[in-house]
Amino acid sequence: DQQVKQNSPSLSVQEGRISILNCDYTNSMFDYFLWYKKYPAEGPTFLISISSIKDKNEDGRFTVFLNKSAKHLSLHIVPSQPGDSAVYFCAATNRDDKIIFGKGTRLHILP
Amino acid sequence: EAQVTQNPRYLITVTGKKLTVTCSQNMNHEYMSWYRQDPGLGLRQIYYSMNVEVTDKGDVPEGYKVSRKEKRNFPLILESPSPNQTSLYFCASSPLSSGRAPVEQFFGPGTRLTVL
Numbered sequence: 238d239q240q241v242k243q244n245s246p247s248l249s250v251q252e253g254r255i256s257i258l259n260c261d262y263t264n265s266m267f268d269y270f271l272w273y274k275k276y277p278a279e280g281p282t283f284l285i286s287i288s289s290i291k292d293k294n295e296d297g298r299f300t301v302f303l304n305k306s307a308k309h310l311s312l313h314i315v316p317s318q319p320g321d322s323a324v325y326f327c328a329a330t331n332r333d334d335k336i337i338f339g340k341g342t343r344l345h346i347l348p
Numbered sequence: 349e350a351q352v353t354q355n356p357r358y359l360i361t362v363t364g365k366k367l368t369v370t371c372s373q374n375m376n377h378e379y380m381s382w383y384r385q386d387p388g389l390g391l392r393q394i395y396y397s398m399n400v401e402v403t404d405k406g407d408v409p410e411g412y413k414v415s416r417k418e419k420r421n422f423p424l425i426l427e428s429p430s431p432n433q434t435s436l437y438f439c440a441s442s443p444l445s446s447g448r449a450p451v452e453q454f455f456g457p458g459t460r461l462t463v464l
Contacts (some may be wrong), residue, residue, distance in 0.1 A: 243390075269451055271452075278457075278458075279457060279458070280352070280438050280440070280455030280456050280458055281391070281455045282455065283451075283452040283453060283454075286451045326390060326391060328391075330450075330451070334404070335393060335396070335406055336381070336396075336406075336450075337393070337407070338390050338391035338392070339390055340388060340389060340390035
């Protein structure tokens with residue numbers, strides 16, 4: 238059973254526009270949600286996180302929104318830049334110390 | 349430079365031949381973890397360690413072993429590799445925050461393993 242779901246394998250967005258990446262989860266015990274970015278031939282790098290007690294966290298061009306009632310979170314990137322082209326992983330964790338990742342969404346920023 | 353290193357970066361081996369992938373971090377992190385990345389499956393946690401001599405299973409531990417004898421090292425051992433363990437493996441480390449699973453992890457560059 239997939240506890241963290243990223244239903245869009247890929248997404249294409251025009252440079253300068255907003256990119257919205259979505260993530261759904263099933264386990265209501267998750268208390269932290271994370272986004273990681275991955276370029277080819279490199280390890281993932283941490284992007285932004287949000288605690289379950291918040292509904293929004295912002296860091297520069299990146300904002301994560303959490304809707305607990307819908308068990309849904311989204312990552313907004315605005316404005317999108319060519320260097321944002323990468324695979325984005327949503328992840329969640331709770332007090333059992335495991336970290337569950339989604340399958341990832343490949344973001345293409347078009348010139 | 350603060351980093352997580354993995355060796356080897358690429359490995360081709362045959363079924364049943366024991367192998368070890370090493371992972372080392374120089375950031376004095378308590379938490380270390382191994383993941384595998386497969387097409388269509390994303391990143392899946394194999395094992396993790398909260399500190400020296402403390403290890404626990406992730407989501408896909410079958411066929412793997414780990415040890416944590418020193419804080420900086422967390423080797424991944426495949427006692428009898430099989431073709432379904434062909435994958436891209438990542439090691440990660442993180443400081444603990446309030447004694448719980450980390451939020452921000454630092455990943456190594458990956459080890460591409462092929463088991464024939």
